[in-house]
Amino acid sequence: MASEPSKSSIFPRTDWAELGKAADTDVVRLDRLIRLYWQPLKIFLMATFPSLKNQADTLLQDFAEDKLIKEGWLRRADQSRGRFRDFLKTSLRNFVLDHLNRVEVKNPPISLEDLEQDPPQPDNLSEEFDLAWARTVLAETLRRMEADCKNPAEDQPRRSYIWEMFRIRLLEPVFNDAAQPSYDQLIEQFGLKSPTDASNTLLSAKRIFKAHLSKVIKEYAGQDAATATEIQALEDFLVRLSKRG
Amino acid sequence: MQDAKKPTVTGGRTVMSDFDSSAAVFKSRAKKLATLMATGEERAKLWRPDELAAMFRHQMSAPMLVDLGTFDPRTATRLRTLSEAQGLLLKSFADLFHHPAPPIELLELIKDFAKANLDHPESGLPDEIATTLYYTSIAAALIRLDAHISQLPDADLQCGLRWTMEQAWLDDKTKELLAKALEKISGGQKGTVP
Numbered sequence: 001m002a003s004e005p006s007k008s009s010i011f012p013r014t015d016w017a018e019l020g021k022a023a024d025t026d027v028v029r030l031d032r033l034i035r036l037y038w039q040p041l042k043i044f045l046m047a048t049f050p051s052l053k054n055q056a057d058t059l060l061q062d063f064a065e066d067k068l069i070k071e072g073w074l075r076r077a078d079q080s081r082g083r084f085r086d087f088l089k090t091s092l093r094n095f096v097l098d099h100l101n102r103v104e105v106k107n108p109p110i111s112l113e114d115l116e117q118d119p120p121q122p123d124n125l126s127e128e129f130d131l132a133w134a135r136t137v138l139a140e141t142l143r144r145m146e147a148d149c150k151n152p153a154e155d156q157p158r159r160s161y162i163w164e165m166f167r168i169r170l171l172e173p174v175f176n177d178a179a180q181p182s183y184d185q186l187i188e189q190f191g192l193k194s195p196t197d198a199s200n201t202l203l204s205a206k207r208i209f210k211a212h213l214s215k216v217i218k219e220y221a222g223q224d225a226a227t228a229t230e231i232q233a234l235e236d237f238l239v240r241l242s243k244r245g
Numbered sequence: 246m247q248d249a250k251k252p253t254v255t256g257g258r259t260v261m262s263d264f265d266s267s268a269a270v271f272k273s274r275a276k277k278l279a280t281l282m283a284t285g286e287e288r289a290k291l292w293r294p295d296e297l298a299a300m301f302r303h304q305m306s307a308p309m310l311v312d313l314g315t316f317d318p319r320t321a322t323r324l325r326t327l328s329e330a331q332g333l334l335l336k337s338f339a340d341l342f343h344h345p346a347p348p349i350e351l352l353e354l355i356k357d358f359a360k361a362n363l364d365h366p367e368s369g370l371p372d373e374i375a376t377t378l379y380y381t382s383i384a385a386a387l388i389r390l391d392a393h394i395s396q397l398p399d400a401d402l403q404c405g406l407r408w409t410m411e412q413a414w415l416d417d418k419t420k421e422l423l424a425k426a427l428e429k430i431s432g433g434q435k436g437t438v439p
Contacts, residue, residue: 135270138281142266167264174280175269183292183299194307195300196315196362199369202291210285235282242276 040132044089047128049096063095083230085220089129127241134234141213142171148208158201161190166205291369298414300374305339305416313354320354327351338378342385343418353394355382373412380409381419384426399430406430 042060046053148154149163165186172178181189183198192198217234218227270278283289292300309328314321327348328336338355341347359379362368368375384406386394395402406427410420 131275134278135273138278139267139270142270146266170284171264171266171269171281174277175273180293183296183303187303192303193311195304195374196312196370198300198303199291199371203367203369206285206289213282213285231282235279238275238279238282242274242279 040085040129040136041088041092043132044129045092045096047132048093049100052096059096059099060092062099063092066095083221085129085133086126089126130234130237131241134238137213137216137234140216141209144212144216145209148212162201162205162208165190165201166209169202170205292371297371297373297412300371301377301414302416304374304378305342305419306337309336309338309341309351309355313351313358323350324354339418342381342422345389347385347389349386349390349392349394352382352386352390356394376405377409377412377415377419380405381423384423387426387429388422402430403427 038060041063042056045056045059052059145166146163149159149166151159168178168181168189169186173180186192186198190198190201192201213231214227217230218224221227221230270281310321310324313324327350330348341351341355355378359375359382362370362375363372363379380402383393383395383397383402386392397405406423409415410423410427415423
């Protein structure tokens, strides 16, 4: 099964009405949902069950068929029980554990020493998945922002300058530990006419980033309030994780 | 992840470089991702304190029409008329402040521009730069034209002028203007240039 994002969303909007009907509807719609969630789920599965790394695709396929299509699993996706992504990972974990139990019945028990690892702890499971999810959100946000800024139909070359300034002023220092270019370097490189011009260019970049981040998240979180909550939740999670080193 | 190519400037035109943002995100730890997420927050400062000197130099050398031309069309037209009359069309903020007889309307426009930036929560212009423009325009009116373009009480004005003069990144000529203004409103007590 292909593991490509959909054309308009890497995560489908958590449309509970759609999900409720999903088990009764055609396989094509379900296929879209499954493909959209494929990558983060695969990362979660491989991080949670490293010994099953080589079977990840097969297990996900089985999960999709058994849970999402045949068993009316989507009907049980209930918004009141929490975020849809949490429901996804819990279901996948339970599915894989069930699979392991069935395998154990067929084969002699394996001791923990033979496994060479401890059973995964709940906190780690959640963090691996959430980190993969956050990475996917941010990568998609930056991809869309760059494409937007470099779009020939937009105000060029100013729009491209916005991306470039964002890249050298913010992205490169954050991700490559590059030194921030000096203010004088910026005005020379981009022909900035005044500090207001420089500031407006950077502010525009931040706003475009924020707009795309909101859009990416809204595509799976749904409504504006839920989007704002999800943005805060992801940020809080990353801050918490970073404090632990 | 591939190393990003350094951008080059060719004939004043910026050559765009490659940056694999997806690879950068997926290889980075939570701390860098958290920093990226915080990027969208409006309250995050755009500029470092050590950049104020360069920014102020740039501001003073910037053509007035670039910043003041963002006012409403009528004001922009008036600005151009005044500038042309004084031969200041292509001249900078510094040239206006140190002109022997700057048009008072231009000084008032700069004061209003500075105040608007200070009052606007989403203004990217550092408060320090906006504050300096504000008090320098008042000082220029006071010294060059013997005119008061501010309704600030003298005590507040003294406080503002003194604060501005103390900024290490300020040029000497502007400090001197501010010192003279401070002396004038302080009843002859000399304002000391730090």
